[in-house]
Amino acid sequence: MPKDSGIGASPKRREDVRFLSGTGNYTDDIQVNGQAYVHFLRSDIAHAKINGINLDAASAMPGVIKIFTGADFEGVGGIPCGWQVTDRHGEPMQEPAHPVLAQGKVRYVGDQIAAVVAETLEQARDAAEAIEVDLEELPAVVDMKAALADGATKVHDDLTSNLCYDWGFVEENKPAVDAAFEAAAHVTTLELRNNRLVANPMEPRVAIGDFNRATGDSTLYTTSQNPHVIRLLMGAFVLGIPEHKLRVVAPDVGGGFGTKIFHYAEEAFCTFAAKALNRAVKWTSTRSEAFISDAHGRDHVTKIELALDADNNFTALRTDTYANMGAYLSTFAPSVPTWLHGTLMAGNYRTPLIYVNVKAVFTNTVPVDAYRGAGRPEATFQLERVVDKAARELGVDPIALRRQNFITEFPYATPVAVEYDTGDYHGTMDALENMADLSGFEARRKASEARGKLRGFGVNCYIEACGIAPSNLVGQLGARAGLYESATVRVNATGGLVVMTGSHSHGQGHETSFPQVIAEMIGIDESMVEIVHGDTANTPMGMGTYGSRSLAVGGSAMVRATEKIIAKAKKIAAHLMEAADADIELKDGAFSVAGTDKSVAWGDVTLAAYVPHNYPLEDIEPGLEETAFYDPANFTYPSGAYACEVEVDPDTGKVTIEAFNAADDFGNIVNPMIVDGQVHGGIGQGIGQALLENAAYDENGQLLSASYMDYAMPRASDVPFYGVDHSSQTPCTHNPLGVKGCGEAGAIGSPPAVINAVVDALRSGGHDIHHIDMPVSPSRVWQAMNG
């Protein structure tokens, strides 16, 4: 019997009512009195020297208040990078300056040359048309390997080359890895590209800067997944505003998927300009602008090699990856191809020796940073593709080869620095095999063939490290931030609670799921708990939501704060019932004295805390409010097995997804409905990457797919209903809820399943094909089939 409240229940989401009735409060819905509008003039050339900017005509246009250029930001800080990677020789990465508005050069199509602030948006746009910019075009650097060639044009003249870093992991393992390849009975090699994507949350980014001259306080309203991080980065590193004079508000946010983690120049500009002009300044991105200004994702070119012994045991893995950074280092860009990617290369398997090399490269393209999964989809894709290829080369069943090499004993220390606490990889594979009706596949294939179609089945596993992570560890790895989370639990006199969390909800449903945890702990109704998030003015310093960390880290902070509340409330209850603290039990919203029929209700205790007439004032303070900061001991390691069934039309090359099944292990689950929804969404994005999406540049650095006319977003008709199963549950051992992250799994686990299925389909039609790069568009499939 499913529960109807508390942990494990699926109550209807409370945030839905405002979203369904058009009364949400997204950033663009906010109008600040007297606000002006900014339009950014962006470079339409990928790489050019700025010889001059003539603002005369534009400044005289109707409604123009001021036009800013890079010269206005001399002496102002640049956009900072939050992670420093150390290369394989012990040297720090090359880190270029990143001005708010371009200074001297433009380095990608979309780079901001000038910002026009005007009374209306139309006036700002009209005036931008009248700015005369003298750009001297330079050769554009687009291809990563060409960017590293001797004599290549440099994106940043003051750096020694376009190489950001050359990272080796684990460097000291390399000789042993190479020796294992020498001794291997079989080596499978695969070269592939992980296609560049644009995150595309449906709400474009918005920033509104406001300034109060009377108090000297600045406020930024922004579409962010982590307002405290923005306040710290922008305040301390760009504009020099201390935290107590800067408020950052991220209200309802229409999706993030990583690209709203980062601190962007537009946020700093609007905050800066509001103070300079003493009026609010608003920027709303258009979708076309988003394509050339939101940080992109993925874009790795990889060679992976897998060594096996004569019994098909994996003996070593070696990878060589080029990772595109784009023109500047976005906030967490250097961490994605390194610590979020190399550490995942063991996957679900007992491969004893692993070496990962990553060369991060500057190019004249939009900066690249974390997108749903961030490094982990790139790791999973190459690993699960090479395992599939190995199975085909060896003539063994792909599932059997995986099962043979599964890690089965936990905790398990991988050769790539992480220790998995729990997992049951055979369990998720069993669940998947049940769902996917493997025994019926041959009949389905025959039915497809009877209709002139090729049918393929693809399977893969994934492991994810999420709930990022212990601060002392990430500090050693180069993070310039701590990665704890915070919660303040404020109990009101009549017993209701407000939780002020550093986590941020932009679709994840925290307003519904977080109260379930507190309701379970205290035994009160969920409606008595309210969640406040997204405003630095009324939440404790927190690191926000990304990397599937909200419940595992933010939820744990909330549990710790609630434990403090309960401990104090028990003391009050003990006083009220004239009993010892240790004898007090809390159940179903009432405190009782063990072994007696004495009891006092939750509300009576909370009232006593605020009306302390009969109260142990000599021992404890009045009031009932506690804060906790939670710094996890480890990542959480969700895992799973996914399967995809496709049909390929041999006449056109079109691939259709006929079935998609996902078996995940997320440990304990607070709200199954929300968890299923997270997996659905991730699968949708993963199918998008595999079949449709591609941020394509031409050789001049022009983004060819810069609108929804050209960038193929997955639509309802591109995907089927998905099967999901979360019955395999191995709880996390180191957080109080035993939960693992679920937000990115779908996007990590699904692309290799699709491609494995497509390759299987094509091979069933007699085509000797081992790989097709994503997206497997009809033209690519047709070309693969027809040479």
Place this chain on the structure above:
Amino acid sequence: MSQVTMTVNGKEMSGDAEGRTLLSQFLRETLGLTGTHVGCDTSQCGACVVHVDGVAVKACTMLAMEAEGSSVDTIEGQAAPDGTLNALQQAFQDHHGLQCGFCTPGMIMSAADLLKKNPQPTEAEVRHHLEGNICRCTGYHNIVKAILAASGQDVSSIAAE
């Protein structure tokens, strides 16, 4: 600037608009009805779908002036005056058909149009109808399920929400 008058959710409303002002912009910025969302600039995403004289329209494809004298229905007018969600809205909540909520107003208005024309659509018909509405959060699973449920069809055999 000219004054434009239209009946919005049953109430006559007026405001100034430039010739180039889009209906989506007029609803949001001039009339303050911010439930209609703008997710793109190429009329692809469908977040701005409203009904003009009973027909579903992407409000970014129409000038405000073209709606002069028209009857416009937006997401704000879908629930009952006391806030009770209509059957379609309720089905979206019941089946977790939304996450971030940004595409949701367009999804509801577009789905309402489908169910008016085709009260018992098949799964394929729902998916085809939604080609002009992009959602990035849900993978469409629960949106399609919610629309089928709102049409009175049994969705219990579809995997859990």
